Amino acid sequence: MADRVRVKSMMPPGHVRAPAYLRGKTGYIERPLGAFGNPEQLAYGLKADKKPLYRVRFTMAEIWGDDAENPSDTLDAEIYDHWLERL
Amino acid sequence: MPHDHHDHFHHEGLSPSGHPYRSDNDEPLSYWQCMEIAVRELLIEKGQITPAEIAVQIDAMDARSPANGAAVVARAWVDPAFKQRLLDNAGDASREMGFDIGPLNLIAVENTADTHNLIVCTLCSCYPRNLLGLPPDWYKTREYRSRAVREPRAVLREFGVDLPAGTTVRVHDSTADMRYIVLPARPNGTDSMTETELASLVTRDSMIGTGLPRQP
Amino acid sequence: MGGLPAGAIPQDGHDFALWEKRIDALMVLCGGKGLFTVDGLRRALEDMGEDAFEKHSYYERWIAAVNQNLIEAGVYSLEELGQRMAAVSRRGATYGEAQDG
Incomplete structure (x- = not known):
């Protein structure tokens, strides 16, 4: 059973790589990608911690609800571990 | 690349695609x-x-130009072991072919009879530039970046690609450190073609997912 | 901007001009030398606001972001930039004439 995760729905101002349209949405981890420097520190010239990064797959139905163009089509995005809640 | 002079202005004239640069x-x-x-x-x-x-x-x-990616795709079409390495680690597979792609982290996503992949970057303009060269202007527009994740099928129709309802569309938003290239499906009727001939069928847009390979 | 309503995708393109290629090269070279990160560039681009996306072209926004990051890194001062831009403008009316030498 794939790991199910939800993107945190917080909306801090500033440079964040979790797209707004995916905040609060549930998907599953398609594959782990390794650890990368945290862009939220790199963007401000700070020394960056390495953060695990995952490709998370969502259905269009989950993202857009009844407005989905085709509910079973999917969207993959790369989301850092600190933006994910395990379900 | 061979480089025998450092004249600043020798880039003017014709572009690799044969168009004059803006004056x-x-x-x-x-x-x-x-x-x-x-x-x-x-x-x-x-x-x-x-x-x-x-x-x-x-x-x-x-x-760097789409021809580099086309060579990678054509190799994958004729060599199953290379195709597997490409799907496992597209960056290393491209380096194996001799392409200087620097630190690019590349993932190849495969189009099949029932799956079509589409690449976008909604946050900025991430693109596998170290393999394919600079992205086309439309890739960077508000219109493409806004709509590709919400109505990919309508976007594909604008590019002349009308998918059967039974095809699953998988959109890939390059939100962080990975870049993506679509491995298009090999067209039918190409069994007798050489790797070089096959590469000539692979368009830039077919590697972004907004197009399909040329038919022979 | 992912998911926001938008119109037809403009499919006309252009080959890049020398000044655009130079900006691209400055981005890559300065990033490689650790003067800034691509994340710092993106942050500067986002901080320009939605307005900038409509009013300025791609490489116009990127040179602004490169400059913002170089100022923040202390590579040169605003005074040096201002003086140099004034000097460049005085050299000539076109991009070609405004080159040094």
């Missing part, structure tokens, strides 16, 4: 062009970069 050198100096000249001169004077480094970097980018 910016004799149009009124814009504020941003003025800033580019000033920033470049200050960087050189401060010893941060040299004019030769700039010329080499421009040459390196000019040398």
Whole structure:
């Protein structure tokens, strides 16, 4: 059973790589990608911690609800571990 | 790439695609062009970069084009073991073919009879530029970036790709450190074609997912 | 901007001009030398606001972001930039004429 995760729905101002349209949405981890420097520190010239990064797959139905163009089509995005809640 | 001279202006003339560059050198100096000249001169004077480094970097980018990706795709079409390595680690597979892609982290996503992949970057303009060269202008537009994740099928129709309802569309938003290339499905009727002939069927858009390979 | 309503995708393109290629090269070279990160560039681009996306072209926004990051890194001062831009403008009316030498 794939790991199910939800993107945190917080909306801090500033440079964040979790797209707004995916905040609060549930998907599953398609594959782990390794650890990368945290862009939220790199963007401000700070020394960056390495953060695990995952490709998370969502259905269009989950993202857009009844407005989905085709509910079973999917969207993959790369989301850092600190933006994910395990379900 | 072979590089035997460092003349700043030798990039003018015809582009790799055979079009003249915009004739910016004799149009009124814009504020941003003025800033580019000033920033470049200050960087050189401060010893941060040299004019030769700039010329080499421009040459390196000019040398990258969709033909590089087309060669990778064609190899995957004729060599199953290479295709598996491409799907496992597309960056290493591209390096294996001799392409200088620097630190690019590349993932190849495969189109099949029932799956079609589409690449976008909604946050900025991430693109596998170290393999394919600079992205087309439309890839960077608000319109493409807004709509590709919400109505990919309508976007594909605008590009002339009408998918059967039974095909699953998988959109890939390059939100962080990975870049993506679509491995298009090999067209039917190409069994007798050589790898070089096959590469000529692979278009830039077919590797972004907004197009399909040419038919032989 | 992912998911926001938008119109037809403009499919006309252009080959890049020399000043655009130079900006691209400055981005890559300065990033490689650790003067800034691509994340710092993106942050500067986002901080320009939605407005900038409509009013300025791609490489216009990127030279602004490169400059913002170089100022923040202390590579040169605003005074040096201002003086140099004024000097560049005085050299000539076109991009070609405004080159040094």
